[in-house]
Amino acid sequence: MSAQNQIRRTTVPQIARRKGGEPIVSLTSYHAHTAAIVDKHADFILVGDSLGMVMHGMESTVGVPLDLMIMHGKAVVRGTKKALIVVDMPFGTYEESPNIAFRNAAKIMKETGCGAVKLEGGKRMAETIRFLTERGIPVMAHIGLTPQSSHVLGGFKTQGRDEDSWPLHEEDARAVSEAGAFAVVLEGMVEPLAAKITKQIDIPTIGIGASAECDGQILVLEDMLGLNPWTPKFVKVYGQLGPMIEQAVSDYAEDVKSRAFPTEDQVYR
Numbered sequence: 001m002s003a004q005n006q007i008r009r010t011t012v013p014q015i016a017r018r019k020g021g022e023p024i025v026s027l028t029s030y031h032a033h034t035a036a037i038v039d040k041h042a043d044f045i046l047v048g049d050s051l052g053m054v055m056h057g058m059e060s061t062v063g064v065p066l067d068l069m070i071m072h073g074k075a076v077v078r079g080t081k082k083a084l085i086v087v088d089m090p091f092g093t094y095e096e097s098p099n100i101a102f103r104n105a106a107k108i109m110k111e112t113g114c115g116a117v118k119l120e121g122g123k124r125m126a127e128t129i130r131f132l133t134e135r136g137i138p139v140m141a142h143i144g145l146t147p148q149s150s151h152v153l154g155g156f157k158t159q160g161r162d163e164d165s166w167p168l169h170e171e172d173a174r175a176v177s178e179a180g181a182f183a184v185v186l187e188g189m190v191e192p193l194a195a196k197i198t199k200q201i202d203i204p205t206i207g208i209g210a211s212a213e214c215d216g217q218i219l220v221l222e223d224m225l226g227l228n229p230w231t232p233k234f235v236k237v238y239g240q241l242g243p244m245i246e247q248a249v250s251d252y253a254e255d256v257k258s259r260a261f262p263t264e265d266q267v268y269r
């Protein structure tokens with residue numbers, strides 16, 4: 001098959017060009033079958049390190065290993081054909097030096113086939129963002145509430161409540177934009193700060209708990225499907241899958257006990 005015949009995925013420059021235009025749609029996914037559904041409607045899909053908490057029951061994202069991100073990244077790339085796939089770099093795989101970050105980001109891209117990586121941090125990560133983008137690895141930045149630093153921040157706390165902190169967040173946004181990031185996630189940030197940052201920088205801002213002032217939105221798929229028992233305030237629940245799964249499981253249990261399942265339809269003769 002020639003390259004032209006393949007369905008082209010959304011590209012990094014296409015996302016970057018959406019600044020100030022039609023809002024960018026994104027969700028997380030960690031899983032081939034759900035990713036195939038999300039792929040029909042999302043511009044990009046994030047294989048987020050939130051998978052440590054959502055899929056593996058961890059208390060934070062700090063313990064997520066690189067190999068786990070690669071495994072879920074492969075699953076999502078295999079399950080999709082249209083969306084840009086972005087994979088989170090997990091804690092401890094990029095902070096130390098641009099060289100180490102490049103090695104691990106290249107491993108993620110080569111082994112998963114994703115189109116970009118995401119890493120947390122503003123001004124402090126600017127040199128690394130430049131190092132990676134100049135060498136062929138597109139980087140999405142992530143500032144504000146950065147869950148990998150929750151031990152320093154004192155938990156998952158909304159940022160910018162105190163106006164005195166705004167200049168630091170604005171500086172982070174400018175630094176990642178100037179370093180070559182193609183977009184930046186603004187997480188857990190008061191609305192006026194997210195609005196100010198979105199106006200100040202040339203790359204799209206993707207909000208999560210950061211208001212409709214951003215250039216796009218992202219949510220954790222399981223949260224908006226009603227599968228998370230501790231849904232934060234910024235989540236809108238679009239489907240109640242938790243109760244649906246429970247009903248199906250309890251119907252199945254009843255049918256097994258009463259021998260109503262399997263029936264003629266499910267039996268080999």
Ligand SMILES: Nc1nc(=O)c2c([nH]1)NC[C@@H]1CN(c3ccc(C(=O)N[C@@H](CCC(=O)O)C(=O)O)cc3)CN21
Binds near residue numbers: 053
């Ligand atoms: N399932 C899931 N969804 C997420 O959005 C998510 C993860 N996991 N794991 C990684 C981070 C952690 N996130 C979180 C976790 C908790 C709150 C939270 O409890 N927020 C409080 C606000 C606290 C404040 O205002 O200071 C809330 O009540 O919404 C926020 C973001 C966002 N990310």
Ligand SMILES: CC(C)C(=O)C(=O)O
Binds near residue numbers: 047187220
């Ligand atoms: C919430 C998004 C932005 C994320 O980083 C994740 O899912 O890990």
Ligand SMILES: [Mg+2]
Binds near residue numbers: 049050061088
């Ligand atoms: Mg993340």
